[in-house]
Amino acid sequence: MLLAPALATILAVVFIPVINAVLMSFQNYDLRRPSQIRFIGLGNYIAVFKDPLFWQALLKTVIWVSAGVGFQFVFGFMLALLLNRHFFGRGFFRSISLIPWVTPGVLIGLMWRWIFDGNYGVLNDLLSKLGLIENNIPFLAQQSTAFPAVILTIIWQGIPFFALMLLAGLQGIPEELYDAADVDGASLIQRFFMVTVPSLKNTIFITTMLRIIWVANSVDVIFNLTEGGPAYSTQTLSVYVFNKGNALNLGYASTMAILLALALSSVAIPYLKKLFKSQEEAL
C-alpha cells in the first residue's frame, strides 16, 4: 500500500506516453506530412538498422558513457574521500565543490562553449601560455577534438554527483569496522578495499547504474556545446533522437528511443539481478 501513490503517478504520466511512443514507432509519424501518417509495421526499424549514422551514434554513446561515467566515478570517489577527512573549512569546501552539479545543463554547455572558443576561449590562451600549442585550436569546430571536449565537460559535471552520494554513504560506515581493521594492522589501501568499498557496495551499485542511464540519455550538454556536430562527430544516440524529434520525424525518433531503451536495459538487467541476489543474501 505504501507503493500506491508512486505507482499511480508513474502509471498516469509514464506508461501511457510510452505505449504511445511504441505505437508511433510502427507508423511513419512525421508531423511535416501529417496527412500521410499510417502504420508501416517494422518499416522504421528496418530503416534505422540500415542507417550508418545510427550505428555511429551507438558507438559514440558507448564511448561517451564508459569514458564519462568511468572518470566521473574515479574522481568523484577521490573527492568524497578527500572531503571526508577532518580539516579546517570542510563544510565550505564540500559546498563549493558541488556547484557544477547544481548548474543547469544549458548553462554548462554554454559556459564550456565559451571556454573552448577558438578565438576568445580561455583554454587556448592557457595552453599557449604554457607553451603547449602555437596556434589556437577550434576545439568544438573540428572533428578530432570536439568529442573529447564534450566528454571532458560531462566528466566535470558528474564528479560532484558521485562525491555527494558516496560522501553520504561514507557517513554510515561504523567506526568500529575501521578500528578492527587497524587492530589487524591493515594498510591504508587495505582499509579502502576491505572496509570502505564493501560497505558502500549498494551505494556504488546504484549510483553508477543511475549515472550510466542518465549520461546515456543526456542531451542538453552536448546540444548546447555542439548540437551533435561537426559532421555528427559528437552525435550520441540520445542527441540523434532529439535532433530527429526536433525535425518532427517522431516515428523515426521513437524507434531509436525504444532501441536505446532496450540497449540500456541489456546493461541494467545483469546489474539488477546481482542487486536482487545481494538483497536476498542480506535477508
Added chain:
Amino acid sequence: MRNERMLRLQRVLRRLLGNILLAALLVFLLFPFYWTFVTSIKPEKELYASVVTYWPKAPTFTSYTRLFTEYNFLKPMLNSLLVAFFTTVISLTVSLLAAYAFSRYRFRGRKFFMTLFLTNNMFPTVLLLIPLFAIMRKAGILYTPTALILSYTTFTIPFSIWLLNGYLDDLPRSLEEAAMVDGANRAQAFLKIIFPMLVPCIIATGAYVFMTAWNEYTFAVMFTNERNRTIPVALKNFIGQLGVEWGMLTAGGIITIIPVCILFFFAQKRLVEGLTAGAVKG
C-alpha cells in the same frame, strides 16, 4: 625513535599529497565559474579583444542591471523556485514510502515493480515529451506550473526510490527489529530509528530532486509560456539569431547559481549535523 619519525613524516606527506589533489580537483571544478563571473563583468569591448584578460581592466555591472530591468529575470527565478520546491516535497514523500516498502518487505511483484521504476528512466525524455504534451493539453493544465511539476515527478520519483532504497539497504535491519522487540510498532520503529538515521540521505536525495527540477530544460521549453517559463529557458533566450550574448548569459548564469549555492551551504550543514547526531555509533 627513528621509526616513529618516519611514520610521522609519512603522515605529513600523505596529508600534503591529499591537499594537493584536493586543490587540483577544486581548481578544475571551479575555474569555469570564475571564468563565467569574469566574463559577466567584462565590458563588451574587452570580451572580444585579441588579448584574453584574467581580470577585467574596467569591471562593469551593466549586464546585471540590464538583466533585471530589461529582461525581468526575477520572474523566471520565482517560477523555477515554485516548481522545484513542490517537485521535491511530492517526490520525497511518495518515494520514501515506496523505498521503505521495497527495502523491508518481500512481496510478490517486488522485482517487477522495481524494474518498472528503473526502466522508466531509460526512456529518453524526448520520447515522453510529445505524448505528455498531448495529455497535458487534454487535461487543460498545459502552460501551468502543475504540468511541469507533474512531469518532473515522473523521473524524480523513480530516481529517489532507487537512491533511498540503496541507503535503506545499507542500514542494518537489526536496528528496527530491536526496537520492535522492545514493543514499538513498525511505524514507530521507522519514525524513531530509521528516519533520523536517514535524514542525511533524504537531504542528499532531496537536493538531487530540487536540482533536477531547477535545471531541467527540455520539458520546460515545451510546457511553459512567457508567463511561467523557468530559468534555463530564460537563459537560452540570450542566444539570438546573430549569436550568443555572452555578457548577459554569464550574468544570468551567475545569478542563477547564487541562490542555489546559499541553499546548498545550509543543506551541507544539516547534512553534517544529521550525520553526527544519527550515525551508527555502536
